[in-house]
Amino acid sequence: MSLRRALACVVLCACVPATDDAEARGAAGFDIVPSATSAGASFATDDGYQITVDRMVMVLVAATTDSQDYGSLGRVLLGTDRAQVFSRAIPEGPHQVTLGFTGLYLGYEAKELIARVDGWNSIRPDEQERLTRAADSDRSSNYQGPALLLTLHADKGDTHLRMQVALGSVSRISGTGRAATVDVKRNALAARTADVRPEGLFADSNGTSSFRSFAEADASGDGLIVPAELAAGKITAREAQDAELPSPDRNTMGLLLARMQTGLLVVRP
């Protein structure tokens, strides 16, 4: 201890040194911006359906190769929420960060699961419960929950349809186009903006939108499209090719999964 510090200690009664400068680290991620349609405004498909998203819960994660953050299980947010999804403790400098959907790891006990998910309390109890069971799209998985809870209704003339589905992220279908490079700064978030666009769930790569395949999946004709019907619903060859779906997933469930991966979130240039 230096004489100066000793004197300061006596005079100021404050000897414990302040925190040292730690290694400069920051965060990289995305600023998720809801849209009018994700918040409940209707939109029309090119084949004449008026689609209204009633409720949308997403579980997102931002990933980088240099993060030292191993404790996060992702962030839960509603389609109406503006939220930041980021990866922490990244060294300063340019880094590529990817925005993706993730299902909660169901191996954790419920309390531990909740403790590791941001935004958990922003959703309803029934939605919390649904996130802790296997997704409709991948029932073979007992360890990862849904990444997207989607409830919507579609109207066209006298046709009124409802769809309720819990889509997982475990899939043979991989998404592209949500990676971005950001310049990480000390103690700051370097973020890119990503828009939530539910229109993308029903649009192909050319921007042409259609709900017809999903409407036809309602095999029971009761107006409610359930996951089993989506898994059995047929899609056109053009839709399968456009979504690059492997043969086991050439159905409306697979199409919805592919569009979720590629079209639901749009990162601004």
Add this chain to the structure above:
Amino acid sequence: MLLALASGLGWASPARADDPPPAPPSVTELTPPKLIFGGEPVYPASASGNANVVVEAVVGADGRVESARAVEGAPPFDVAAADAVRGYRFEPAQRQGKPVRARVRLIVAFTEKTVPAPAPTPTAPEGPAPVVPAPTPSPAAPGTPEEVHVTGRRYETRSPTEHRMTRAEVRLMAGAFGDPFRAIEILPGVVPTISGLPYYYVRGAPPAAVGYFVDEVRVPYLFHFGLGPGVIHPALVNEVALHPAAFPGRFGRYAGGIVAGETKEPSAKLTGEGLIRLYDAGAFVEAPLAGGKAHVAVGGRYSYTGLLLTLLLPETTIQYQDYNARASVELGDRTRLSLFAFGAFDYASDKKDGKENVLFASEFHRVDLRLDHDGDNRSHSRVALTVGLDRTRIQADRFARDWVVGIRGRHRMALGKSVEAEVGADLTVDLYGGDLPSIYAVSRDEYEQLANLYSPRTETASGAWLTALMKPLPGMEITATARADVFTSMGKVAVGPSPRLSARVPLRDKVTALFALGVAPQPPAFAIPLPAVGYGGLPGGLSYAYQKSAGVEVLLPLGFRGTAVGFHHSYFNLRDVFADRSDADIEAPQAKNNGPGQAYGLELLLTRKMANRVSATVSYTLSRSQLGSTTTRPAVINLFDRTHVFQAAGAVDMSHGWFGSIRTVIYTGWPKQDDLLALREGRLPLFFRFDARLEKRWTWRKSGYISLIFEGLNVTASKEVLSQKCSTDGCKNDEFGPLIVPSIGVEGAL
């Protein structure tokens, strides 16, 4: 050496203008206190020759000495005489058959030669010590108030089942380094974690459940680096009490026990002492001012360990220091204003690549301003304001800060000849601040851990209590307390009721039964008491202890006093991070709840104060501490359980200024933890150690002394087995230590 003889009894205070009218009954009905128990004073090691000291003592209506101070006599005899008188017990003074407080003057006489004590006079037939009471007092003059006025300041409610150790008693205790706080290790019910480490389990409760106080001010830690010298200069400490159950009403918020130190009364003369050791130096000086109306005391300690380490480990720095200061002024005959300040600083670091890396840094500071007032009819009031600052930084973590502001007040009054009441309340506000990192710069887990321990927040703890002291029969004391505390933190609120009941019931002349029942709530506490580090938001809610104990106290021949107490404490929601040694996560956001637990056992204590050149203390604890079952394991023995803890200490005045003392500590090893079923059957090897102390004193100018002291804790270099690792080749002990604390020092006093 020695012996004390009594002299006159004087009723000191003249009548005052505002005193009540003279009492009509004849004051000749006043019966003075009679000594029923008193030990011989310790002939000061630094002294030579004979001396008489006049000690003025306040004897309470319960017969205990509430205060004692030398009013005539030279150091060091004055201190020794006052210390001796504080341990005396009297049959209280009586007026018209009613016990009353009284101030007495005693002459304590010291003779250097070793002579047998004279036979007690007939007026003190029960007293083993050669102290006799004063002759019958002179009648009070007309106009003397009915109530005898006294000036004693020590008028605090005591628990009938507490243990008390004065500095005079422990000064020669080997391994205690003259520090009463460290000496509590020898008391029954106190189970060490690791030899030499002053963190104890008290009746099965972990160290985090034991509260430390000095003059009612909560102290974050008592020892530098947990095992080093005490942060309160021993010269300032009059005595230390261990309350294992049914604490006095002014203490609360801890489930395991209370260790409470009291500073000594201001000295009427210039006094001081200093100590220079191989690794630190300390001093304490006190002086009266304004003709004794004010007093100032300053003390402190400074380590130069760094200088030594520079030679051995140039990359390592260890530094500690502390300060104690007290100033008081008498505002009239009955009122005193005191300011007490103390604090400590610990720092450890190493250097890597030329950069200093802080391993640990911690400090605390306390300033306590209090006003004491002795009222009429045995009443006493105290109001106090405490302000403190705590700061801690541990390796790779941030630093935490806590501004502490507390107020407290209590008032004690007589409600009749055999009933007294004390009412009090206190409020502590902790303003936690921290150097939290950016949420972007650290991992989620790291941030959450830091946010739990370092997050800026305001916490409050407020309590109120009412204590009734009833003495329905001579020698019988019943203390009943109703206390409740309210805790708030980060929007959470918890209320902790804490009723207590304790009693002393005389069975025969020298046999007294002791009873204690209590409920003790506690908020979540960090595993190791560190300044400014704690859990925010009351995670897991309050812990509770249900305390039950019963036993007897016996006055034995040859000046021995023995107690035997059986206890059973139940613990609910008590968190002990070390309950599972293999899975202790000290940095977890909150300690795991170990389920209901219990501790039960028998405590034996045999003590003999210094007399005929010999003092002795023997303690033995037979106990079992268990953790209740949880969803993942059955009920098991606490991993820090020690079935037997035996300690024996003795000190001998070898004359010519030589004093020798030795202490042995023997205890059962920890339960084994290596079986798959975690039944914890079997024990690790027992541990024993010896502590030794040798002192040579030279006196100077009749009032001062200088001593050369050799002292060592664990001079046998014993190692402690912490675990066993077994393989096909057999089992191998995992040993710790030896932890040896040597000390060579020079101590002197004015």
